[in-house]
Amino acid sequence: MTRLDDARTAAREYLKLMIGDAWPEWRTCYSTDGTEMPSGIAPVCPDEGHEEDDGTVYNCCPEPVLEVETYPLAEYLVALLNSDRPGGAE
Ligand SMILES: [Zn+2]
Numbered sequence: 001m002t003r004l005d006d007a008r009t010a011a012r013e014y015l016k017l018m019i020g021d022a023w024p025e026w027r028t029c030y031s032t033d034g035t036e037m038p039s040g041i042a043p044v045c046p047d048e049g050h051e052e053d054d055g056t057v058y059n060c061c062p063e064p065v066l067e068v069e070t071y072p073l074a075e076y077l078v079a080l081l082n083s084d085r086p087g088g089a090e
Pocket of ligand 1: 045046062
């Protein structure tokens, strides 16, 4: 097992416990008020009332919401995490 395999397995087990989905789709989000661009990442919200292009975090949104400080890094991490989902590689 590589370091990536180990980290992936541990993260999947954690996510399965935390939100019931080991392979959530991720999105960028506004984890901090007042930033011009979304600088955090969170699982895509399954709530029907939450518009897909609304980057705000509400009570309906699943955890974890992770602050990564910058929009380019948030975009990169979302792309990496989503491409690592089953069938998600582009
Ligand atoms: Zn939501």
